[in-house]
Amino acid sequence: MLLSSVAVQWTWAQNDNAERPRARDVGVVVGVFAPGDLNAITDVEGVRVGHFTQIKGDDIRTGVTAIIPAPGNLYTHPIPAWIHVGNGYGKMIGETQIREFGEIETPILLTCTLCVWSAANALKEWMYEQPGMGEHTLNPVVGETNDSRVNNMWADPIQKDEVYAALNGARGGPVTEGSVGAGT
Numbered sequence: 791m792l793l794s795s796v797a798v799q800w801t802w803a804q805n806d807n808a809e810r811p812r813a814r815d816v817g818v819v820v821g822v823f824a825p826g827d828l829n830a831i832t833d834v835e836g837v838r839v840g841h842f843t844q845i846k847g848d849d850i851r852t853g854v855t856a857i858i859p860a861p862g863n864l865y866t867h868p869i870p871a872w873i874h875v876g877n878g879y880g881k882m883i884g885e886t887q888i889r890e891f892g893e894i895e896t897p898i899l900l901t902c903t904l905c906v907w908s909a910a911n912a913l914k915e916w917m918y919e920q921p922g923m924g925e926h927t928l929n930p931v932v933g934e935t936n937d938s939r940v941n942n943m944w945a946d947p948i949q950k951d952e953v954y955a956a957l958n959g960a961r962g963g964p965v966t967e968g969s970v971g972a973g974t
Contacts, residue, residue, distance in 0.1 A: 810968065830965040836861045840960030841971030842952045849942040854901040854909060855971035856956040859894065863922045868893040883910045884931035897957060899932040900972035902941055905948035906932050912953035935972045 813820060814829060826833025837860070843853040860869045871894035873885050883906055888894055896917055901909045913930040917923055937943065956971065967973075 812967075828964055831857070832962045832965055836962075838960035838962050839965045840956040840958070841966060842948075842955040842959070843970050843974050844947050844952060845974070846947070850945060850947045851940040851974050852902040852905070852937050852943065852947050853971040853974040854899055854905070854948050854952050854956045855973065856953070856960050857898040857900075858957070858960045859898065863920050864897065865895045865917060865920075865926065865928065866922045868895040870894075880936070881906045881934040882932065883907070884929050887929040888931065894929075894931055896928065896930050897960070899930075899953065899956070900935055901932065901948045901953075902943045902972070903934045903936050903938065904943040905946060906934050908946060908949055909953050912950040913957070915950065916954060916957050937974065941974075 812829065814825065830839075831837050832839060838858040840856040840858075841853060845851055858864075859871075860867070868891075870892060871888050872892060873882075873888050881903060884894075884896070896913055899909045899913055910930040910932045913932060914928055917928055917930070918925065941947070
């Protein structure tokens with residue numbers, strides 16, 4: 791049994807284009823509620839997700855994922871939020887203010903470990919361009935995904951253009967899953 795499991799995992803790892811079954815597809819039930827029609831966070835009205843994937847040469851394999859949790863300007867109309875730390879090891883900007891006020895005022899970005907700060911700066915600039923924004927203080931929310939095994943994060947591959955592409959490309963509906971955006 792273990793050998794066949796390893797073989798299946800190896801086969802999936804070798805073929806990035808293969809459709810991997812989702813937990814529910816193989817009978818794993820998570821939680822007590824039925825999923826929405828898409829079984830995605832975009833089943834929640836107003837939630838949009840965007841990705842930008844960057845693959846360059848032999849050492850850049852990364853990206854950025856943007857989650858816009860509600861329509862409109864989140865700064866002028868913040869929404870309730872909370873943080874739960876699963877392992878206490880990752881880098882995250884914006885966590886303290888969410889814990890203090892219990893709300894979020896920007897989209898959420900996920901990107902490679904050493905790109906968190908450049909992504910936060912780009913998110914700040916993107917927010918200032920939104921209708922109704924002035925130059926106020928702002929709490930960008932950016933978390934990391936450690937892709938150092940496949941990506942040279944010291945190259946700082948995620949900058950303003952990549953963040954804007956993920957934010958401006960955010961859509962409702964089916965969410966692309968797998969090796970895309972911050973999950974590359």
